[in-house]
Amino acid sequence: MQLNTETLIIGAGLSGLSAAQTLVRSGRSVLVVDKGRGVGGRLATRRIGDATLDHGAQFFTVRGDMFRAHIDQALAAGVVDVWCNGFSGDDGYPRYYCPNGMTALAKWMAEDLRASGVTIATGERATAIEETVDGWHLPFESETALRATNVISTAPVPQTLDLIDAGEVSLDAERRDALDRISYKPTMALLVTLEAPSALDAPGGEQRTEDDLFTFISDNHLKGVSATPALTFHVNGQVSTDRWDDNPAIVIADLLHEAQPWIGDAPIVDVQLKTWKYAGPYTPHPERCLVARTSPGNLIIAGDAFGGPKVEGAFNSGVAAAQAIAGTSAP
Ligand SMILES: Cc1cc2nc3c(=O)[nH]c(=O)nc-3n(C[C@H](O)[C@H](O)[C@H](O)COP(=O)(O)OP(=O)(O)OC[C@H]3O[C@@H](n4cnc5c(N)ncnc54)[C@H](O)[C@@H]3O)c2cc1C
Numbered sequence: 169m170q171l172n173t174e175t176l177i178i179g180a181g182l183s184g185l186s187a188a189q190t191l192v193r194s195g196r197s198v199l200v201v202d203k204g205r206g207v208g209g210r211l212a213t214r215r216i217g218d219a220t221l222d223h224g225a226q227f228f229t230v231r232g233d234m235f236r237a238h239i240d241q242a243l244a245a246g247v248v249d250v251w252c253n254g255f256s257g258d259d260g261y262p263r264y265y266c267p268n269g270m271t272a273l274a275k276w277m278a279e280d281l282r283a284s285g286v287t288i289a290t291g292e293r294a295t296a297i298e299e300t301v302d303g304w305h306l307p308f309e310s311e312t313a314l315r316a317t318n319v320i321s322t323a324p325v326p327q328t329l330d331l332i333d334a335g336e337v338s339l340d341a342e343r344r345d346a347l348d349r350i351s352y353k354p355t356m357a358l359l360v361t362l363e364a365p366s367a368l369d370a371p372g373g374e375q376r377t378e379d380d381l382f383t384f385i386s387d388n389h390l391k392g393v394s395a396t397p398a399l400t401f402h403v404n405g406q407v408s409t410d411r412w413d414d415n416p417a418i419v420i421a422d423l424l425h426e427a428q429p430w431i432g433d434a435p436i437v438d439v440q441l442k443t444w445k446y447a448g449p450y451t452p453h454p455e456r457c458l459v460a461r462t463s464p465g466n467l468i469i470a471g472d473a474f475g476g477p478k479v480e481g482a483f484n485s486g487v488a489a490a491q492a493i494a495g496t497s498a499p
Pocket of ligand 1: 178179180181182183184201202203204207208209210211223224225226227228229292293294295322323324327331355357402444446447448470471472473477478479480482
């Protein structure tokens with residue numbers, strides 16, 4: 169099957185969805201594809217039995233007016249709420265979360281797009297970005313292929329470069345260098361469900377540093393996401409790298425041992441390990457997106473590696489990518 173669209177957005181994470189909303193609101197037509205089963209990307213929530221656990225981003229902050237306006241709407245819709253104003257005392261800055269799990273923010277945006285007639289195709293993995301005389305051609309692992317005048321890729325940069333290389337698309341040396349320099353931190357997430365309350369105190373989050381084995385520990389029940397006690401432990405980048413290829417059963421056993429102080433006396437119901445190869449950029453690009461090509465159509469690289477390595481940065485990057493397209497071609 170061969171479909172055509174004005175702008176194809178690779179990725180239905182926060183940056184892809186904010187790019188789509190910005191384009192649709194300026195009268196453009198878009199199609200969003202994601203290889204995942206659902207939308208959200210690193211805004212990720214998993215069910216294990218009766219428990220619900222956020223295993224990607226745990227919370228977010230709001231600094232700029234553009235993201236604030238978006239989150240004010242999400243607050244009004246009940247999609248987002250304030251978790252706390254700091255994890256070791258009140259510093260006056262809200263940490264936001266989604267009571268139905270962090271994926272809810274992406275689902276809410278996807279619902280709005282679908283209500284505007286936008287197709288968001290999940291379970292569709294692009295395998296290359298190829299150049300044509302009048303735009304871009306994208307084959308997918310399924311039988312689908314797409315032609316688009318413009319492409320915005322919000323996949324983590326190494327994955328976007330794989331698509332560009334698979335399609336033998338050439339970029340000028342400066343842009344290629346800038347993209348090659350962006351590297352990512354991997355993160356392992358240990359997910360533990362419990363029969364009784366954990367040893368954490370309210371508000372149920374402990375933010376630590378990259379010098380600690382666990383950089384963030386979250387009690388999804390105290391946070392208000394899970395009906396039953398359930399902990400998420402994020403492992404620092406160095407240990408995640410060192411243990412990446414180890415036998416997962418041994419990694420789980422070692423991490424569980426270290427996690428004991430937060431588990432306390434609560435009996436364990438289930439344990440899972442989730443790995444994020446591209447959890448966040450070590451070396452973000454200074455601009456909010458990178459216009460890789462303007463001919464034969466725009467090819468724009470966006471995502472949290474551009475707008476800043478956080479939820480707000482991803483949102484801003486998507487908006488910037490959409491604005492780059494809206495500024496260069498007529499609707
Ligand atoms: C463990 C962890 C903890 C974090 N903690 C925080 C936090 O506490 N606060 C905070 O602000 N941020 C945090 N972040 C970062 C935050 O989650 C990200 O900055 C943000 O969600 C990135 O959004 P994005 O749209 O740029 O990328 P993503 O959400 O990664 O979206 C990219 C999408 O592209 C899709 N894709 C990739 N390749 C293809 C392909 N070939 N074809 C089709 N689709 C494809 C992927 O499936 C994915 O859905 C955390 C992230 C992780 C992983």
